[in-house]
Amino acid sequence: MADDPIEFFNRRTGRIERERIYGEPWLRFIYGGNPLGRLSLAAVVRRAWFSAWYGWRMNRPASVNKVLPFVVDYDLDADEFAKPATAYRTFKEFFYRTLRPGSRPIVSDADAAVFPADGRHLAYPDVDAADGFYVKGKKFTLAALLGSEELGARFAGGSLLISRLCPVDYHRFHFPVAGTPRDARLINGWLYSVSPIALRVNPGYLTENKRMVTLVASPVFGDVAVLEIGATMVGAILQSFIPGRPVAKGDEKGLFAFGGSCVVTVFQRGRVRFDPDLVENSAVHREVYARMGEHLGVAPSGPR
Numbered sequence: 001m002a003d004d005p006i007e008f009f010n011r012r013t014g015r016i017e018r019e020r021i022y023g024e025p026w027l028r029f030i031y032g033g034n035p036l037g038r039l040s041l042a043a044v045v046r047r048a049w050f051s052a053w054y055g056w057r058m059n060r061p062a063s064v065n066k067v068l069p070f071v072v073d074y075d076l077d078a079d080e081f082a083k084p085a086t087a088y089r090t091f092k093e094f095f096y097r098t099l100r101p102g103s104r105p106i107v108s109d110a111d112a113a114v115f116p117a118d119g120r121h122l123a124y125p126d127v128d129a130a131d132g133f134y135v136k137g138k139k140f141t142l143a144a145l146l147g148s149e150e151l152g153a154r155f156a157g158g159s160l161l162i163s164r165l166c167p168v169d170y171h172r173f174h175f176p177v178a179g180t181p182r183d184a185r186l187i188n189g190w191l192y193s194v195s196p197i198a199l200r201v202n203p204g205y206l207t208e209n210k211r212m213v214t215l216v217a218s219p220v221f222g223d224v225a226v227l228e229i230g231a232t233m234v235g236a237i238l239q240s241f242i243p244g245r246p247v248a249k250g251d252e253k254g255l256f257a258f259g260g261s262c263v264v265t266v267f268q269r270g271r272v273r274f275d276p277d278l279v280e281n282s283a284v285h286r287e288v289y290a291r292m293g294e295h296l297g298v299a300p301s302g303p304r
């Protein structure tokens with residue numbers, strides 16, 4: 001399972017594609033069952049100081065030499081960057097880059113929710129009925145994910161979207177719905193990888209990692225929980241919104257400082273109907289690649 005190739009459905013091309021994994025040999029060594037890899041994971045890799053050290057390296061002036069090779073190797077569209085690729089001072093600064101206005105159009109339909117981030121997405125209409133997330137039979141509870149039995153009960157039978165960001169992706173995250181956000185609540189934890197290589201072994205890493213939980217009161221979708229989940233090499237989750245101030249759908253919420261990471265969106269029971277391609281691919285544990293601001297589903301009409 002952990003050794004299988006990572007395939008996803010690319011909504012933009014309409015094809016099933018194979019993911020190019022940043023640091024793949026290292027990830028497979030750590031999470032692939034090698035005893036030395038397991039020891040390294042427990043002793044070093046999952047710990048905050050390791051990610052902080054690597055983030056420090058990527059914030060040194062010499063790290064800027066990694067930017068242009070990275071853009072070329074992963075065929076990034078430099079025209080959408082807010083400033084030229086040569087203008088960044090460090091790789092870390094490039095990593096949480098902003099984009100030119102209009103690079104991510106936001107679906108305007110009032111009853112539509114949008115993806116909160118660029119990445120590869122899994123969607124489950126009823127999280128309680130799902131047979132697993134990254135592999136059949138492997139799942140977690142909403143109470144564990146949200147860090148609260150009360151919230152677990154409030155969102156019981158709800159709909160779940162997992163948005164996985166690779167290191168090559170745009171690493172700012174946005175509000176999937178319009179509404180009024182409350183304070184972001186920090187839940188401290190480990191920093192395991194969120195690559196499918198790791199999550200096929202234990203999707204519960206999402207409930208063990210450092211994360212932040214924000215409740216958004218939406219007039220269309222009811223209460224929506226938005227979680228940012230840290231991962232190996234992600235030393236910081238930075239929020240840029242003001243609690244209590246209403247936000248529009250697609251407004252920036254914050255950024256990840258470095259590395260692969262994950263955004264999870266949880267809707268209450270019956271408050272969203274996910275797009276068919278999301279549901280069909282997720283049913284066979286295949287992610288769908290889509291960008292922030294694109295359509296992910298609608299609020300069902302009629303009484304709730």
